[in-house]
Amino acid sequence: MQISPGRTNHLETFKNLQKNLELLKNVNSRILIGAPPMKKKLLTIGISSVQHPSGSYLLDTLQSLFFASSSSEQKHFIVLVHLADPDPKWLGQMISSISTLFKPYIQTRQLVVINTPLKNYLLLKDLKKNFHTTPAYEAFHSKQTMDYAFLMNFATNHSDYFLMIEDDVKCAPGFVTQIATIVSAWENKRWMTLNFSQLGFTGKLFRTRDLPCLVHFLLLFYQEMPYDYLLTHFHELFMQPTPIQFFPSLFQHRGNYSFFDSKFKFKDKEIEENDPGSPSNPAASIYTSLKVANGSVLMNAYSLDKNFFYTKSAEAGSHLTVVLDVPAKVFQVQVLTGSHLKNKNQLEEGQVELGYDATNRVNDCDDYILLGLLENGTLNKQVLSNESGKKVKCVRLLVTATPPSGIIVRHINLWIK
Structure with a gap:
C-alpha cells in the first residue's frame, strides 16, 4: 500500500493492517551486554548503530550521555543500544569496547546492548x-x-518515555532534567512526539505506550521511504501534523559522514545560527558570602583569562553574585566550577539564577528566577526568549547543599545582545 497525504481514511486502514502483521511474533532480539532494570524508569534512551565508513562515534555518544547527566539524573533513565550490523568482527569489537569502558553502568543496569539476527x-x-x-x-x-x-x-516495557537519538551526537549538560521538566508540563496534553532536536530521528521523545503502534507503522511501510519521512506521515495519521519543537536543541551531531550522498547535512541549523562565539562579560561587580581563600581574588571568577576563584569551604545558601554595571539582555550563561584537569573541587549541588531589579539596589536584585541546575559542576544554557525580554542585572551562583571540600569557580561567562 502506498502512503498518500491526501487520503482521509489512513488511520482506519492502518489499524486494519496492524491486525495482520505477524512479523513481531517471530522477532528475537537478544541481549549482548547488561540486563534490563528491575523497576520501571522514567526514560529509555535508544540508539541504533551500524558500521560507518568514516569511523564510529558510538562510544563518544555513550560517554556524552553519561557525562552530561548527574548521578541523580542517571537513576531515572537507561540507555538501550541496538548493534544492528551483522558483521561478527565489528560486533565483537563493539561488545569488547563497551564492556570495558562502561562497566559501572552495565553493572547498575543502566546500559543494555542488544542485537537482532538478520533472519528476523x-x-x-x-x-x-x-x-x-x-x-x-x-x-x-x-x-x-x-x-x-x-x-x-x-x-x-522498561520506562514511561522513550527518547531516540542517533549514534553520533553530543548531549547538552542536564538534558535529562530539561526533558523531564517539559514532559511534566505536557503530561496531560495530546501529543505523539516531542522534538528536542531538528536532526533526523535524534531527540524524538515518545510515550512508550505509543511505541507498538509506531513499530507496526515502520514495519508496514519500511519500503516506502526513509524513516524520517515515515515519521511525518505517522504524525498526520494521529493528528499531530505540526512538529512540537523545543529550543535550544539538546543534541548536536559530531560527524558529517553519510553512506550515500554528500548532499545530506548533519548540523542542526538552530545550533549553528545560535553559536554564541566568545563571551561578552560586560563591566560588573561581584559580591559573595563565601569565605575567600588567602591569595584568591574574587573577580577571577568573572575574568576571561585562565585565573580562577577558590574558597576552602562553602555552606548551603551561600552565593556568588555578579551585578552588572548596566542591566543587559543576556541570551546565554555559562558557569564552570572545579579543576579542568582533574575535575576536583566541583560544586555538585548548586544552581544559577537570573536577577532583575525594580528598586535600584546597589549590590543585589529584588527578583530572581531559576535558570538551571549545575550538572557535573557546570551549566551552559541559553536564556529562553520569554525570560530575555527583561534586562538582567544579576547572575547568582547559589550553593544548595554543603560540599565536602572547597570549590573552584573557574568562569562565569555571559553573552549579551
Missing part, C-alpha cells in the same frame, strides 16, 4: 524504488527503518 528482517532485495535512488540506498534505508523498529519494540 523483512525482504531487503527487489525493494520498491522511490525518489530515483539506487538499490543500495533503498536497501540501506529500508534496513535502517527496521533497525529502529526492533529497537523500539524491545524498549516498550
Whole structure:
C-alpha cells in the first residue's frame, strides 16, 4: 500500500493492517551486554548503530550521555543500544569496547546492548524504488527503518518515555532534567512526539505506550521511504501534523559522514545560527558570602583569562553574585566550577539564577528566577526568549547543599545582545 497525504481514511486502514502483521511474533532480539532494570524508569534512551565508513562515534555518544547527566539524573533513565550490523568482527569489537569502558553502568543496569539476527528482517532485495535512488540506498534505508523498529519494540516495557537519538551526537549538560521538566508540563496534553532536536530521528521523545503502534507503522511501510519521512506521515495519521519543537536543541551531531550522498547535512541549523562565539562579560561587580581563600581574588571568577576563584569551604545558601554595571539582555550563561584537569573541587549541588531589579539596589536584585541546575559542576544554557525580554542585572551562583571540600569557580561567562 502506498502512503498518500491526501487520503482521509489512513488511520482506519492502518489499524486494519496492524491486525495482520505477524512479523513481531517471530522477532528475537537478544541481549549482548547488561540486563534490563528491575523497576520501571522514567526514560529509555535508544540508539541504533551500524558500521560507518568514516569511523564510529558510538562510544563518544555513550560517554556524552553519561557525562552530561548527574548521578541523580542517571537513576531515572537507561540507555538501550541496538548493534544492528551483522558483521561478527565489528560486533565483537563493539561488545569488547563497551564492556570495558562502561562497566559501572552495565553493572547498575543502566546500559543494555542488544542485537537482532538478520533472519528476523523483512525482504531487503527487489525493494520498491522511490525518489530515483539506487538499490543500495533503498536497501540501506529500508534496513535502517527496521533497525529502529526492533529497537523500539524491545524498549516498550522498561520506562514511561522513550527518547531516540542517533549514534553520533553530543548531549547538552542536564538534558535529562530539561526533558523531564517539559514532559511534566505536557503530561496531560495530546501529543505523539516531542522534538528536542531538528536532526533526523535524534531527540524524538515518545510515550512508550505509543511505541507498538509506531513499530507496526515502520514495519508496514519500511519500503516506502526513509524513516524520517515515515515519521511525518505517522504524525498526520494521529493528528499531530505540526512538529512540537523545543529550543535550544539538546543534541548536536559530531560527524558529517553519510553512506550515500554528500548532499545530506548533519548540523542542526538552530545550533549553528545560535553559536554564541566568545563571551561578552560586560563591566560588573561581584559580591559573595563565601569565605575567600588567602591569595584568591574574587573577580577571577568573572575574568576571561585562565585565573580562577577558590574558597576552602562553602555552606548551603551561600552565593556568588555578579551585578552588572548596566542591566543587559543576556541570551546565554555559562558557569564552570572545579579543576579542568582533574575535575576536583566541583560544586555538585548548586544552581544559577537570573536577577532583575525594580528598586535600584546597589549590590543585589529584588527578583530572581531559576535558570538551571549545575550538572557535573557546570551549566551552559541559553536564556529562553520569554525570560530575555527583561534586562538582567544579576547572575547568582547559589550553593544548595554543603560540599565536602572547597570549590573552584573557574568562569562565569555571559553573552549579551
